[in-house]
Amino acid sequence: MAEDIDAFDYKILALLQEDGRISMTDLAERVGLSPSPCARRVKRLEEEGYIDCYVALLNAKRLGVALTVFINIRLASQTRAAFDKFDAEVATIPEIVGCHLLTGAFDYLVQVRVGDIEEFRDFMRDKLTAIEGVVETQSSIVLEQLKSTTSIPFRTRSTRTSNSSIIQR
Incomplete structure (x- = not known):
């Protein structure tokens, strides 16, 4: 558990996970701070590694890579060099x-994200099983995605509540 962040920091992290493009003014208002102290906290959270980066989440279906497959892989050897x-x-x-x-x-x-089953077949044949040391694979094709999130669940020290309850609307 992070020992050097407080309730304001947790609120900032929760809100940034929800919307990484939120303006500093809006973030400060939702957290209950003025913009300057809020910006200093965000900068500190970035510098201390609590915030890794900011990204845009893209629509895989619109981009033509709608098929998701999870593949278990066994290697021939479990040595450091093989890994x-x-x-x-x-x-x-x-x-x-x-x-x-x-x-x-x-x-x-x-x-794995690919466009369709034919692309998956080609991926398996030409890329994955071509990796030296791969001796067994077991694939599971996703039929429906029921939940997907990039949010990391965390609990505050004082309240032991999840980050979704930190955000007061």
């Missing part, structure tokens, strides 16, 4: 939008 080689290869493949090192039966879980 490093796989990590480096994955970093170069734009269709892989998420990659997680796992415990259990599989070594990795990757999230």
Whole structure:
């Protein structure tokens, strides 16, 4: 738990997760501070690494990459060199939008975005299984996305409430 941020900081973080383009004036008003102290807090939260970056979330369907697939991957070897080689290869493949090192039966879980099943077939054949050391994959095609968020859940020290309850409307 973050020890050096207070209730104002938590409110700022919650509001910025909801709308990263909110003006400093509106943010300050919603948090209950004047703009200058609010801006100083945002700058400090950025400098201390609580805020990594600001992004625009794009519509995958409109951009022609509506098919989401999660793929479990097992490597032939669980050595540091094998993991490093796989990590480096994955970093170069734009269709892989998420990659997680796992415990259990599989070594990795990757999230892939492609246009359709034919593109997925080509991706598997030409890119993923072409990575040296990949010996097994298990794919799950997403039929419907029920929830997707970029918000990180957090709880304040004093209230133990979720960030959605921090924002007072």
